Amino acid sequence: MRFIAVHISSWIIKFIDIFYPIVKKFLPIETYRYAVTGGMNMVLDIILYYIFLHFVVDQKVIELGFIAISPHIAAFLMVFPITFSTGFFLAKYVTFTQSQLKGRKQLIRYVISVAGSIFLNYILLKVFVEYFGIYPTPSKLLTTSIVIIYSFLVQKFFTFKTGKHQLP
Numbered sequence: 001m002r003f004i005a006v007h008i009s010s011w012i013i014k015f016i017d018i019f020y021p022i023v024k025k026f027l028p029i030e031t032y033r034y035a036v037t038g039g040m041n042m043v044l045d046i047i048l049y050y051i052f053l054h055f056v057v058d059q060k061v062i063e064l065g066f067i068a069i070s071p072h073i074a075a076f077l078m079v080f081p082i083t084f085s086t087g088f089f090l091a092k093y094v095t096f097t098q099s100q101l102k103g104r105k106q107l108i109r110y111v112i113s114v115a116g117s118i119f120l121n122y123i124l125l126k127v128f129v130e131y132f133g134i135y136p137t138p139s140k141l142l143t144t145s146i147v148i149i150y151s152f153l154v155q156k157f158f159t160f161k162t163g164k165h166q167l168p
Contacts, residue, residue, distance in 0.1 A: 005089065005093050006093065008093075009089075009093030009094050009097075012037075012090075012093075012094050013033070013094055016032075016033065016036045016037070016094075017029075017033075019036075020032055030095060030096065030098075030156070031152075033094055033095040034091075034095045034096075034152055034155075034156075037090035037091070037094050037095050038087075038090075038095075038148055038151070038152070040090070041083055041086050041087045041090060042144055042148065044082075044083060044086060045079060045083045045144065046137075046140060046141065046144065048079040048082060048083070049075050049076065049079050049137070049140050050137055052074075052075040052078045052079055053071060053072060053075035053136060053137070056075070056078065057071045057074045057075050057078070058071075059071045062074045070129075070130075071136070072125055072129055072136040072139070072140070073122065073125065073126075075136075076121060076122075076125060076140075080118070084114060087114075088106075088107065088110050091110070091155055091159070091160060092106055092160070095155075095160075096155065096156070096159075096160030096162070098162045099160040099161065099162050100162065101160065101161065106159060106160060109158055109159040109160075110155075110159050112158075112159075113151065113154040113155060113158060113159050116150065116154065117147050117150065117151055120143070120146065120147050120150060121143055121144075121147055124139075124142070124143040124146060124147075125139055125140065125143055128142060128143060
């Protein structure tokens, strides 16, 4: 399995690094790769969110008997396992390749960092949709933009820490 992950990641790195010279003066390679892979995962997340919201959940409240889940939260909960997996793969094998932490420790830390992302996603979606009256998909875009900043900082300085980086 690791062989396949390394092979796929090397192909992704070769492809995205073709465009690195364009921004080399402005961004370190790690930040560039995070932006590209995070952007890829964000696009996947938004597309899947839209599909699940409009075609799977059909914009209806999900009644589970003991709780009712609003459509925008249900879509988020359904998409999350997919983008969690792709996000970890891209972070571990493409972006933060210099980390010397064991894969298990990275995964545990990733779970912790993602728990913070889930909390932010949930709170921000609730606020934007239910209190500010913004439509769900634009709310998800805005929420994701905020969570990206949090995620990068936590992944760089905690989840995939290399020992070379100090908090600012």
